[in-house]
Amino acid sequence: MKRMITRAALASLLFLGLSLPASAHCFVGNRFFPATIEVDDPCVADELSLPTVAGFKNGDNPSAQELDIGGEYSKTITRNFGVSFEETWIHLDTPGTGTASGFDNLGTSFKYQFVRDAQQELAMSVSLDADWGKTGSSAVDAESFTTLTPTFFMGKGFNFMPDSLKLFRPFAVTAQLGYAFPTKSSVTGINEDTGLLAAIPNPNSLVWGGTLQYSMPYLKSSVRDFGLPDFINHLIPLVELDLSSEVSNFDGEERTTGTVNPGVIYIADKFQLAAEAIIPINRASGDNIGVVGQVHFYLDDIFPRSIGKPLFGAAHPMGY
Amino acid sequence: MSKLRSLSFAAMLIGAATAAHAHAMLDHAVPAVGSTVASAHQMTLYFTQQLEPKFSGATVHSAAGARVDRGVSIHGNVMRIGLKTLARGTYTVAWHVLSVDTHTTQGSFSFNVGR
Numbered sequence: 001m002k003r004m005i006t007r008a009a010l011a012s013l014l015f016l017g018l019s020l021p022a023s024a025h026c027f028v029g030n031r032f033f034p035a036t037i038e039v040d041d042p043c044v045a046d047e048l049s050l051p052t053v054a055g056f057k058n059g060d061n062p063s064a065q066e067l068d069i070g071g072e073y074s075k076t077i078t079r080n081f082g083v084s085f086e087e088t089w090i091h092l093d094t095p096g097t098g099t100a101s102g103f104d105n106l107g108t109s110f111k112y113q114f115v116r117d118a119q120q121e122l123a124m125s126v127s128l129d130a131d132w133g134k135t136g137s138s139a140v141d142a143e144s145f146t147t148l149t150p151t152f153f154m155g156k157g158f159n160f161m162p163d164s165l166k167l168f169r170p171f172a173v174t175a176q177l178g179y180a181f182p183t184k185s186s187v188t189g190i191n192e193d194t195g196l197l198a199a200i201p202n203p204n205s206l207v208w209g210g211t212l213q214y215s216m217p218y219l220k221s222s223v224r225d226f227g228l229p230d231f232i233n234h235l236i237p238l239v240e241l242d243l244s245s246e247v248s249n250f251d252g253e254e255r256t257t258g259t260v261n262p263g264v265i266y267i268a269d270k271f272q273l274a275a276e277a278i279i280p281i282n283r284a285s286g287d288n289i290g291v292v293g294q295v296h297f298y299l300d301d302i303f304p305r306s307i308g309k310p311l312f313g314a315a316h317p318m319g320y
Numbered sequence: 321m322s323k324l325r326s327l328s329f330a331a332m333l334i335g336a337a338t339a340a341h342a343h344a345m346l347d348h349a350v351p352a353v354g355s356t357v358a359s360a361h362q363m364t365l366y367f368t369q370q371l372e373p374k375f376s377g378a379t380v381h382s383a384a385g386a387r388v389d390r391g392v393s394i395h396g397n398v399m400r401i402g403l404k405t406l407a408r409g410t411y412t413v414a415w416h417v418l419s420v421d422t423h424t425t426q427g428s429f430s431f432n433v434g435r
Contacts, residue, residue, distance in 0.1 A: 027343065030427045118426060166354075221346040222429045224354030269342040269368065301342035304421045 025298050029118030030222045031157040031172060032215065034265045035296045037274055038242035039176050039209050042123040042155040044082040044113045046299040046308045047074045052088075056278045056290020059257060063287035064094040070104075076300075076310040084109045090140040102137025111153075121157030121172070126150070129178070144187060149207055151178030157218075170218040175210035185249060203246040209258065213238035217267060236265045240276065254284035261292065270301040344369035344397070344419035346427055356432040363389075363401040363431075365415060370397050375418035383410045408434035 026033035026043035033041045037052060050071040057063040070088030077083060086107035092100045108130050115124035129149040136142025158171040182202035191198040213236050220226070220233045243258030263276025274294045280286030300308040344367040351357045363380060373394040378401050380389040388411065391402040399415065411433065416426040 025343075027425055217345070220348075221353060222427055225348060225352040227352075298342070301421070301423070304423065 025300055026123065026155070028116055028123045028155070028157070029121050030159065030218060031121040031155075032217065032267070033123065033155045033172065033174060034213070034236055034238075034267060034272055034274075036174065036211050036213075036238065036240055036265070037263075037276060037292055037294050038240045038259070038261055039174055039211050040109075040111075040127075040151075040153060042113065042125050042153040042174060043116070044076055044080055044111050044125065045074060046076050046082075046303075046310075048072070048297045048299055049294055050297070052292065052294040054278065054290060054292035056280075056292075057287040058092075059280065059284045059286050060094070062095045064092045064097075066093075067091040068104075072107075074109075075307075078310050078313050080113045082111050084111070090137075092140055100139040102139040102142070103135075104140060105134075105136035105142045106132045108132070115154075121155075121159050123153075123155045125153045127153065133183070143182075143202075145182050145184035145202065147180050147182045147202075149178045149180040151176055151207065159222075166223050167219075169223050170215045172213050172215065172218075173210055174213075176208065178207040179247075180205045180207050180244070201249045201251045203251050204248045206245045206247055207243075208245070209240065209242040211238050211240045213265075231266075234267050236267060238263060238265065243281070254282055257282065257285040259285055263292075270298050272296045272298075342369060342419070342421070343423045343425050344371055344417045345425060346415065346429075347397075349413070349429070349431075351431045353429040354431065356434075358434060360406055360431070360433060361403055363403060363413060365399040365401070365413075367397045367399070367417060367419075369419040369421075371399065372418040372420055375424075376416065378413060378415040380411055380413050382407075383412075406433045 025045040025047060026041045033043065035041050035047060035049065048071070052070045052072070054068040056066055058066045068088050068090055070086065072084055072086040074082055074084035088104040090102060090104055109127050111125055111127035113123065113125040115122055127150070129151060131143065131147040133143050133145040153174070153176050155172060155174040158169050161168045181204045184202060186199040186201045188197060189200045190196070191200070216233050216235045220228070240261040241258070242261065243256060245256040258281050260279045260281060261276040263274060265272050265274045274296065276292050278286065278290035278292055302308060347366045347368050349366065350364045351360050365378065371394050376394055376399065377392050378389065378399060379387060380401060380403060382388055388404045388406060389401050390404055393400045401413070409432070410430050412428055412430050414428040416424070418424050
């Protein structure tokens with residue numbers, strides 16, 4: 001029986017590894033989808049985001065000045081299946097209360113990419129994200145329960161634009177749609193209105209959003225080389241939309257929260273730099289405009305023969 | 321001590337990021353991507369990394385679908401594509417390369433002749 005299970009596991013890994021060709025971080029034909037800060041890109045890759053630093057006034061009442069310093073490590077198990085681990089250190093400065101610091105809950109993600117269509121510049125993947133309860137500090141309100149979020153991701157380039165609109169071809173969109181459900185339906189806490197202990201519901205939520213991006217590298221290499229300065233040719237201006245909408249077991253707060261993040265990514269050979277503004281869509285999402293920056297390393301390029309390649313199977317198809 | 325370890329790790333990563341090879345991307349082409357030229361007998365593609373000639377190549381097609389390339393030569397990061405005599409029109413170059421660190425990339429673009 002044990003041998004059968006082992007064989008089934010190996011067969012599954014083989015299937016996950018061999019079911020479609022891949023070429024490391026998110027290249028799909030002419031298109032490169034960069035790693036974006038809030039909305040995950042639709043590919044599986046060996047990469048490291050370190051650090052991601054965000055400063056903003058959060059949606060609490062009163063609003064706390066929050067500083068987040070985080071990192072995420074993603075590892076391919078096969079060419080199309082990977083895991084990632086994410087952790088964030090949080091510092092809160094709340095008016096009238098003082099300061100608090102600590103780690104947020106550990107986040108993990110298991111992701112499988114099932115579409116990489118070079119002709120259509122289309123990529124799709126699914127993941128199961130887990131935010132593990134009780135792994136963070138209660139001082140920064142890390143949840144005491146685990147939340148699971150199955151999520152769908154897609155990315156699509158605008159190479160379908162006709163010749164008369166070819167300057168629109170560098171555009172691309174990515175999107176995500178997930179359903180977050182806590183493993184506990186409620187927690188006991190202090191009701192902000194009454195000041196008494198009460199059961200506070202943990203709502204189920206749709207986690208959704210996307211990005212709209214314009215790739216200057218794509219413009220130069222696939223549409224028209226205007227002879228622009230090299231620095232400009234490495235930029236991808238973009239806007240991210242990151243939202244969460246409660247769909248059941250409501251907690252009485254604002255049903256939809258999130259941010260709009262306009263910014264720019266600089267693409268180098270083996271890393272990228274990103275900077276974005278954080279604009280809350282309502283008071284429950286934050287107070288005033290914040291900023292976030294990220295350094296992101298392409299481990300498949302930096303360590304192509306060691307930690308930058310899948311544990312099982314070849315990293316790249318040889319030839320065409 | 322942990323700060324020292326973190327700094328060492330960051331320095332190692334940045335050092336490796338500066339030294340290592342990466343995906344070979346098209347840096348520029350002659351004739352230039354999207355340009356219009358009076359005539360062209362050869363297309364030269366300059367990539368950002370050294371290429372593996374055995375697993376790299378390119379084709380050039382006219383708007384009608386006729387193949388107009390005649391041989392590819394690769395040296396280092398430069399790919400040269402011989403061209404047949406080109407009539408006025410739009411031509412599409414499709415390339416695929418394997419960089420020396422085993423990463424594959426591909427792409428395509430157009431240029432015009434005689435317009």
